[in-house]
Structure formats: C-alpha cells, structure tokens
Amino acid sequence: MAERIAELESRTRFDPSDVESRIFQRWLDSGLFHPEPEGDPERNYSIAIPPPNVTGSLHMGHALNGSIQDVLIRYQRMKAADRTPPSRTKWILGTDHAGIATQAQVEKALLAEGTSRHELGREAFVERVWDWREHYGHTIVEQFKRLGASCDYAEERFTLDDGYARAVADVFVRLYEKGWIYRDRYIVNWDPGSRSAISDLEVEGRRETDTLYSIRYDLDGGGSVTIATVRPETMLGDTAVAVHPDDERYRDLVGRSAILPLVGRHLPVIADGYVKMDFGTGQLKITPAHDPNDFEIGRRHDLDQVSVIGEDGRMTAEAGERFAGLTAMQAREAVVAALAEEGRIVADDTYKHEVPYSHRSGERIEPLISLQWFMDMTELAKPAIQAVLDGEVRIVPDNNRRVYLDWMAAIRPWCVSRQLWWGHRLPVYYCETCSHIHVAASEPEACSECGGRLRQEEDVLDTWFSSALWPFATLGWPEQTPELAVFYPTNVLSTARDILFLWVARMIMMGIELTGQAPFSDVYIHSVIQAPDGRRMSKSLGTGIDPIQEIERHGADAVRFGLLAMSSTQDVCYSAEKVQQGQALANKLFNATRFALLRVHASLGPEAVAELEPEPLARTVEDRWILSRLAQIETDTAARIEDYDFSHAALGLYDFVYGELCDWYLELVKHRLPDLHDASDQDEDAREALAATLLYVLRQTVALAHPVIPFVTEELWGYLDGSGDLLAGCEYPCADASLVDLDAEVELERAIEAIVAVRGWRDSVGARAGMSIPARLCAPCYEATAPLLARMARLELADGDADSARGQALVSVAVPGGTIEILSAEGLDLDAAERRRVAVAEKLRVEIERIRGKLDNPGFVAKAPAAVVDGERERLQRLTVELEAL
RNA sequence: GGACGCGUAGCUCAGUGGGAGAGCGCUCGCUUCACACGCGAGAGGUCGCAGGUUCGAAACCCGCCGCGUCCACCA
Numbered sequence: 037m038a039e040r041i042a043e044l045e046s047r048t049r050f051d052p053s054d055v056e057s058r059i060f061q062r063w064l065d066s067g068l069f070h071p072e073p074e075g076d077p078e079r080n081y082s083i084a085i086p087p088p089n090v091t092g093s094l095h096m097g098h099a100l101n102g103s104i105q106d107v108l109i110r111y112q113r114m115k116a117a118d119r120t121p122p123s124r125t126k127w128i129l130g131t132d133h134a135g136i137a138t139q140a141q142v143e144k145a146l147l148a149e150g151t152s153r154h155e156l157g158r159e160a161f162v163e164r165v166w167d168w169r170e171h172y173g174h175t176i177v178e179q180f181k182r183l184g185a186s187c188d189y190a191e192e193r194f195t196l197d198d199g200y201a202r203a204v205a206d207v208f209v210r211l212y213e214k215g216w217i218y219r220d221r222y223i224v225n226w227d228p229g230s231r232s233a234i235s236d237l238e239v240e241g242r243r244e245t246d247t248l249y250s251i252r253y254d255l256d257g258g259g260s261v262t263i264a265t266v267r268p269e270t271m272l273g274d275t276a277v278a279v280h281p282d283d284e285r286y287r288d289l290v291g292r293s294a295i296l297p298l299v300g301r302h303l304p305v306i307a308d309g310y311v312k313m314d315f316g317t318g319q320l321k322i323t324p325a326h327d328p329n330d331f332e333i334g335r336r337h338d339l340d341q342v343s344v345i346g347e348d349g350r351m352t353a354e355a356g357e358r359f360a361g362l363t364a365m366q367a368r369e370a371v372v373a374a375l376a377e378e379g380r381i382v383a384d385d386t387y388k389h390e391v392p393y394s395h396r397s398g399e400r401i402e403p404l405i406s407l408q409w410f411m412d413m414t415e416l417a418k419p420a421i422q423a424v425l426d427g428e429v430r431i432v433p434d435n436n437r438r439v440y441l442d443w444m445a446a447i448r449p450w451c452v453s454r455q456l457w458w459g460h461r462l463p464v465y466y467c468e469t470c471s472h473i474h475v476a477a478s479e480p481e482a483c484s485e486c487g488g489r490l491r492q493e494e495d496v497l498d499t500w501f502s503s504a505l506w507p508f509a510t511l512g513w514p515e516q517t518p519e520l521a522v523f524y525p526t527n528v529l530s531t532a533r534d535i536l537f538l539w540v541a542r543m544i545m546m547g548i549e550l551t552g553q554a555p556f557s558d559v560y561i562h563s564v565i566q567a568p569d570g571r572r573m574s575k576s577l578g579t580g581i582d583p584i585q586e587i588e589r590h591g592a593d594a595v596r597f598g599l600l601a602m603s604s605t606q607d608v609c610y611s612a613e614k615v616q617q618g619q620a621l622a623n624k625l626f627n628a629t630r631f632a633l634l635r636v637h638a639s640l641g642p643e644a645v646a647e648l649e650p651e652p653l654a655r656t657v658e659d660r661w662i663l664s665r666l667a668q669i670e671t672d673t674a675a676r677i678e679d680y681d682f683s684h685a686a687l688g689l690y691d692f693v694y695g696e697l698c699d700w701y702l703e704l705v706k707h708r709l710p711d712l713h714d715a716s717d718q719d720e721d722a723r724e725a726l727a728a729t730l731l732y733v734l735r736q737t738v739a740l741a742h743p744v745i746p747f748v749t750e751e752l753w754g755y756l757d758g759s760g761d762l763l764a765g766c767e768y769p770c771a772d773a774s775l776v777d778l779d780a781e782v783e784l785e786r787a788i789e790a791i792v793a794v795r796g797w798r799d800s801v802g803a804r805a806g807m808s809i810p811a812r813l814c815a816p817c818y819e820a821t822a823p824l825l826a827r828m829a830r831l832e833l834a835d836g837d838a839d840s841a842r843g844q845a846l847v848s849v850a851v852p853g854g855t856i857e858i859l860s861a862e863g864l865d866l867d868a869a870e871r872r873r874v875a876v877a878e879k880l881r882v883e884i885e886r887i888r889g890k891l892d893n894p895g896f897v898a899k900a901p902a903a904v905v906d907g908e909r910e911r912l913q914r915l916t917v918e919l920e921a922l
Numbered sequence: 923g924g925a926c927g928c929g930u931a932g933c934u935c936a937g938u939g940g941g942a943g944a945g946c947g948c949u950c951g952c953u954u955c956a957c958a959c960g961c962g963a964g965a966g967g968u969c970g971c972a973g974g975u976u977c978g979a980a981a982c983c984c985g986c987c988g989c990g991u992c993c994a995c996c997a
Contacts, residue, residue: 321997436926439926606926612934617946626956687944800963900978
C-alpha cells in the first residue's frame with residue numbers, strides 16, 4: 037500500500053484515458069454486473085434498457101439516459117451490498133432489430149454494390165442483414181461501456197433472437213385468438229419511401245405552403261358546385277360531393293349528382309355532418325381511397341372506393357385515366373393544367389397547412405387503401421389506463437400523466453403489418469387452395485380445412501410490436517424462468533418523451549395483458565438535449581455533438597456529470613460548461629484525495645494508517661463541521677437520486693466537494709498535516725484524530741459520488757481502501773445522524789463569513805497576499821474559531837479588551853456580530869480603507885432601514901409567522917451592532 | 923383547434939411566499955509546499971409586460987407579448 041501511495045505523488049492530474057478501460061475491465065471481471073437469478077423479487081432492483089437500434093451509434097440521448105440508468109443501478113447495487121439477505125440488481129441489456137432503419141441501411145449498402153434486395157431475393161437479403169448485424173451491430177454496446185454503464189453484459193438480448201421470436205409469435209397468436217388482431221382493407225399511411233404501411237405514430241406533420249385550388253364541378257341538370265382541394269390529382273378518385281345537412285344554401289342539392297370533370301363520372305351529392313359550413317364554399321369533394329376522413333364518410337354512405345394512386349406513388353393504370361404512370365406530383369400539375377384549359381379553376385390561393393411525412397423515410401405520406409393487419413387496442417388500453425390512475429405505474433415528472441391518459445382514452449387501432457423483409461414475419465399462413473387463414477406459433481403441416489398447401493404471410497411486424505414485450509421477453513417469457521421470477525416486474529423505465537406512446541404505453545398494455553403485472557412501477561421521462569443554440573441535435577443540420585468524442589476529450593465521468601447536471605424536467609440545451617465542471621470535479625476530488633493520503637502517510641506511517649479507527653474521532657470545530665455537512669450531503673444525495681432529481685444530485689456533490697470539503701475543510705486543516713519532509717511536534721492523538729476524520733470524510737465522499745462519477749471514484753478507492761474490494765460492490769454511505777452538529781455549523785459558517793469579509797477588505801486596501809496584519813477581534817462570538825480566522829485571513833490577532841482596541845484602531849472591518857479592529861496600517865491604502873468602511877456602513881444602513889420598515893409594519897408583525905418576525909429582529913440587532921462598531 | 927412547458931446576470935440554467943443564486947465568460951490580485959483543468963477577491967440582474975391576491979410576490983391568480991414541444995381529420 038505504501039508503494040501505491042507513493043506513486044500518487046507524481047500524478048498531479050486525473051487522466052481519464054489512463055484509467056477508464058482498465059477499471060471497466062476490472063468491473064466486468066468481478067461479475068458485479070451479472071447477478072444470479074436469486075433473491076426476493078420485491079427487494080431486487082432491475083431496469084430494462086431501452087434497446088438501442090443495432091444500426092445506431094451512441095448519441096446524446098443515449099448518453100444521458102445511460103447516465104441516468106447507471107446512477108440508479110449503481111446506487112441500488114451499492115445499497116443492496118449491506119442487506120441481509122442480499123438483494124440483486126440487474127440492468128437488462130440488448131438491442132432492437134429496428135426493422136425499417138436496419139433494412140434501409142443494408143439496402144443502401146447493396147445499392148452501392150450495384151445490386152438490390154430484389155435481385156438477392158428475400159432469404160439471401162435477410163442473411164445479408166444478419167451478417168451486417170454481426171459486423172456492425174455491436175458498436176453501440178461497446179459505446180455504452182465507454183460511458184461506464186454497468187449493464188449485465190453477460191446476457192445481451194436481441195429482439196430477433198430465437199427465444200424472443202417465439203415470444204412474439206406466441207403473443208400474436210394469443211391476441212388473434214382473442215379477436216383483437218384482425219385483417220382489414222383500410223386506409224393506411226403509406227410510406228412510398230420504405231414501400232410499406234406505417235402506423236399513425238410514425239407520421240409527422242410538417243407545416244407547408246401549398247396552393248388551394250377551387251374547382252367547379254357541373255351539376256347534372258344545370259348549375260354547379262365549387263370544391264376546394266390542395267390535392268387536385270386525387271379528384272380522379274372522387275365518388276361523391278358532400279354538404280352539411282343543416283346548410284340552408286345547399287339543401288336542394290342533396291340527392292342530385294355532379295359530373296366529375298376530366299372523367300365524366302356521376303357523383304352523388306350527399307349530406308354529412310363532417311363538412312364545415314364556414315370553410316370555403318361549404319361543398320366538399322369525397323375521395324374515399326385517398327383521404328382518411330373521406331374514407332370514413334365513404335363507409336357511412338356506402339360509397340365506391342376508386343384508387344388512383346398506387347403503392348409506387350404513381351397514378352394507377354385502372355383509374356389514372358390519361359395521367360396513369362405519372363407520379364402524384366406530376367399528375368397534380370397535369371390535372372391543374374387540364375382543368376384550367378376547361379376553365380374550371382375558379383381560384384388558386386396560397387394555403388398553409390400540415391402535410392404528413394414519414395418519420396422513417398422522410399417522404400410524403402400517401403394515404404391509400406390497403407389490406408393490412410391491425411390490432412384493436414381498446415381492451416388492452418383499459419387496464420393500462422387504470423394502472424396509471426391507481427398509481428401502480430407512476431409517471432415522473434407527472435405532467436406527462438395527462439398526456440398519456442388523453443392519448444390512451446382516444447386510442448385507435450394499430451396497423452402492425454409492414455411490407456418489409458427484416459423483422460418478425462407474421463405467424464399467419466394462407467391456404468393456397470381454399471384461402472383459409474391459419475394463425476399459429478409454428479407452421480402447420482397443411483390446411484386443416486382442405487389439406488392444401490400453406491404459404492406464410494410475407495409481411496413482418498412493426499418493430500414496436502416486439503419492443504412492446506421487452507421487459508419480460510428479455511427475461512425468457514413466456515417460459516417461467518428464474519430470471520423472470522426474480523427480476524420482473526422491473527422498477528423503472530427511463531426514456532425520452534418521444535416514445536411515450538410508441539413504446540412505453542404499449543409495454544404497459546402488453547405487460548398487463550400477458551403477465552398480469554405492469555412491467556415497471558415508475559416511468560421516468562428525461563430531458564431531450566438540444567444543440568447549444570437550441571435547435572435539434574441532428575446530423576443533417578450539423579448540430580450533433582458526439583458523446584464519444586466528448587468522453588475522449590473530457591472523460592466519461594465528466595460527460596456523465598455534465599449530462600446529469602444539465603438535465604431537467606424539460607428540454608435543455610447542451611452545455612459544454614457543465615461537462616467541464618464535471619471534469620473539474622473529478623480532478624479536484626483526485627487531487628484532494630491524493631494530497632490527504634500523501635500527507636497522512638508521511639505523518640503517521642503506513643502501519644499507523646492501517647490501524648486507524650474507521651470511525652472519526654472528531655475534535656476540533658472544523659472536524660465537527662465537516663462531519664455534520666457530510667451527513668447532510670449524504671441524506672440529500674440519496675433523496676435526490678430516489679426522486680430522480682439527477683441535476684441536483686450531481687451539482688450538490690460538486691458544491692460539497694468544492695465549496696465545503698476543498699475550499700474550506702482542507703484549507704483549514706492543512707497546517708495540521710505535516711509536510712512530507714518536516715517532522716511535526718503535534719501529539720500523536722491529534723494527528724491520528726485528524727487522519728481518521730479526513731480519511732473517513734474522503735471515503736464517504738468518494739463512495740457517495742460513485743454512481744455519478746464511477747471511474748475516478750473507483751480509482752481513488754483503490755488507494756483509500758486497503759481491502760482491495762471494488763467500490764462498485766461496496767455499500768452506499770448512509771448519513772450518520774449522530775454527526776449532525778448545528779452548533780458547529782453556525783460557528784464555522786460565521787467564521788467563514790468573517791474570513792471572506794476580511795479578505796475582501798484586504799484586497800480593497802491593497803494588502804499584499806502574504807502580509808500579516810495586526811488586529812484585534814471585537815466580537816464576542818469567535819472564541820472557538822479565532823485561531824483559524826486569524827490564519828485564513830492572515831491577521832495577527834492581539835489579546836486585550838475590545839473597547840481599548842477600538843480606541844487605538846486605525847480602521848474597522850465589519851464581520852458578523854461585531855468588527856475587527858486593524859491596529860497597524862503599514863503598507864495599506866488608508867484612504868481606500870476609509871472609502872470601504874463608509875461604503876459598507878452605507879450598505880448596512882440601507883439594510884437596517886429595510887428591516888425596520890418591515891418591523892414597523894403592523895400587518896407584518898401581526899400576520900407573519902413568529903419565527904420570521906424573530907428572525908428579522910435578530911438580524912436587525914446583529915446589523916445594528918456591526919454598524920455601531922464601524 | 924387542444925394540451926403541456928418556458929421567458930431570472932453576457933451565455934446555459936437553479937430558485938416557487940419572507941435577506942436575488944451557480945457554472946462558464948469578464949475584471950483585479952496570487953509561481954500561498956493537492957490541484958493553473960488551480961487559489962483569493964470583485965463587477966454584472968426594472969426576475970418578459972400589465973393587473974390582482976397577500977403584511978410581504980421572481981414565486982400564487984388573471985390577461986397580454988415572445989419562444990418551444992406534443993396531440994388533433996377543416997378540405
């Protein structure tokens with residue numbers, strides 16, 4: 037140990053790159069991250085990581101969420117360390133196959149090779165994706181390691197693994213048998229980019245400026261109607277014109293028919309409450325095959341569905357008329373031109389509205405009718421709503437609760453089929469002879485109806501279908517595995533707001549339906565980190581910041597601290613300063629520990645250090661003070677972590693380490709720690725008492741900070757603790773209430789105020805840094821702290837009575853409860869001293885006036901709480917004493 | 923259109939009923955025997971605007987202005 041301590045001497049900086057990989061390897065080797073499936077499920081703690089996409093690389097959202105979960109996991113793991121019987125902590129790790137994203141990535145690679153998935157064929161393509169995943173799919177897991185994330189790496193899951201796939205098929209069959217999964221021809225969000233249907237949640241509205249065309253349709257038998265549209269190309273699919281049933285203007289039009297320009301089809305004029313009387317002319321064209329609203333109206337009125345745009349985004353051969361084969365956009369221009377030629381364009385106005393785009397491919401959504409598989413969510417939603425209402429699932433911060441409940445209350449069917457190749461193929465089999473549909477977890481031999489050959493559905497499931505099973509499928513469900521028994525349900529799910537519906541709500545629904553329990557008790561919604569300028573962090577905008585690069589630059593501890601410190605209950609801008617603050621903290625803690633250890637070892641020798649009392653032998657007022665403050669920060673930090681208040685947890689540690697431990701405590705006791713080469717004349721007991729307190733405070737502080745900054749604290753633990761145990765497996769410090777000492781706090785904090793006042797005064801009168809100034813304390817409340825006040829403020833305190841000191845004083849410095857009289861002015865700027873005295877007196881006077889005014893207010897004295905009134909009275913008295921002395 | 927949130931020091935943000943705070947930046951002074959990624963001392967704010975509640979408002983309520991996010995089927 038002595039040799040190890042000695043090597044610290046030359047390490048004047050904490051160099052993260054030097055220690056991170058070494059320490060991480062020790063953690064991995066220790067097995068601490070991999071709990072056996074044992075213990076009491078009520079007391080075990082588990083988190084299922086939101087599975088990153090295999091295609092992904094670590095971005096700021098991952099880095100923040102990784103830091104948050106790791107704080108929780110490390111905190112709980114340490115808390116579990118001293119429990120009997122022991123409890124287990126598990127962070128479930130894995131990745132998501134991410135259907136569309138991964139398929140797109142591989143297709144891009146194929147394109148670069150001059151081939152395509154269609155040329156390869158389905159089987160070869162899927163094999164290609166698996167290869168790709170073997171090669172590149174591990175990046176993000178390695179990046180989580182760089183962050184220090186203490187996931188259970190021994191059991192990594194993947195949403196397409198065999199076991200997981202069985203769970204997915206099993207769920208599909210169960211829900212089909214309940215009648216909740218069904219097949220329907222319905223209008224869907226067609227994404228021409230990925231050539232697949234997508235769900236409502238994968239559509240984003242973008243505000244765009246379009247032209248709103250007003251077009252005249254003639255009526256059969258004379259007259260006309262004028263309809264408005266931003267999508268004239270869809271008019272070829274019109275099958276009705278609608279007006280509002282209460283619209284007096286058009287009452288007699290209902291039942292007549294309009295003639296569709298360019299096509300000549302007769303369109304019935306119908307009445308439907310959906311039509312807004314005060315929008316445009318109050319006359320609306322109905323295109324059931326290409327507009328979700330019109331689709332519903334069409335169903336109500338039994339209208340024909342004429343599809344004019346196909347899945348390739350082009351006008352169809354069947355109904356596209358002379359525009360067949362054109363893209364929708366080309367068709368728009370051509371249709372407008374043709375209408376104009378006939379003089380049917382009544383107006384073309386600029387119009388701003390929301391246009392749906394695919395969140396996946398970025399292409400404009402083409403609503404069209406398609407045969408897809410849907411899941412009815414109403415029955416699933418009911419208990420999931422109740423779970424949140426009852427508090428069985430808590431959403432933090434709770435303003436997201438209402439968002440969840442509102443969305444769940446109005447939940448709509450979920451289109452779960454995707455026209456992709458990469459994913460879970462639907463466990464649906466069609467008979468080639470009689471068309472009978474079989475839904476089964478494993479492929480039946482033949483059609484049960486006619487014995488005909490079966491063909492499996494080509495479509496795969498929406499990626500989120502498998503993600504919805506994540507917290508239990510990763511633990512082996514539907515098998516009743518030991519893991520499932522002790523780690524399910526999990527404790528918390530931490531994520532950003534954007535996947536609250538897409539993922540979180542669906543996990544709650546599926547969890548309750550399939551396991552009978554909500555999959556987690558808390559949902560923590562963390563900040564979205566924006567670019568420093570407030571824009572979105574994105575590659576395309578060039579606003580992205582790479583967390584790995586930040587880790588390389590500042591260390592993982594710094595990045596973790598920074599992200600936690602900047603996070604909040606709302607979205608925040610990335611703050612490089614907070615990361616620097618974290619780096620500074622790691623370095624500070626390193627140096628403080630290094631300093632203390634070197635001095636203590638030099639002063640006592642290694643044998644004596646090893647035999648030191650583990651508990652502090654507090655003696656002096658500063659010892660009592662720091663121990664009391666330590667107890668406070670221990671209480672606060674644990675409470676903040678449990679309240680998901682990570683920002684205050686991190687910043688509170690910073691404030692303690694800087695503002696109390698280093699700036700004050702270490703400075704105060706420095707002189708009692710003999711220099712390496714200087715034998716001390718202090719007695720043995722005093723040295724041991726100080727050493728014991730100092731090492732106790734440092735051990736506790738280092739352990740306390742471990743969940744936030746695990747690397748530097750683990751490194752320091754190696755020097756502070758002789759046992760060789762890893763800090764990650766040690767118990768979390770718990771506040772010792774007997775150390776709370778409010779008297780010491782009051783006394784020391786007053787001394788600190790006085791020291792700061794004198795230092796400020798010294799600065800303003802041009803006193804040189806090293807110069808000692810003769811003075812006398814004229815305040816009754818510094819008996820215990822006078823020596824340290826003198827040392828820290830560089831005063832040469834003389835004895836004697838206060839009144840005579842005032843007589844011979846050249847100038848007075850105000851301190852809490854009195855003054856310090858300066859007895860010699862050699863080398864001081866007396867004019868500046870006088871100016872300062874006057875200025876301080878003036879400030880005191882103003883403040884005294886303010887308090888007097890308050891106390892003179894009868895309303896204040898009568899109605900304010902007694903404690904507040906007393907507080908103001910005390911303060912008034914104190915300030916008056918100071919002012920008089922000045 | 924609905925919901926939620928934000929507007930506090932040059933910047934990024936705490937503070938949510940009784941003395942305006944932090945980090946960074948800025949100024950001044952320190953090669954003080956842990957740390958110059960350091961130490962000490964400072965300057966800097968009509969707490970978006972207007973009204974109300976209260977003995978007392980940055981905080982609570984109402985309105986307005988500005989900004990952001992989510993949800994929603996007005997062509």
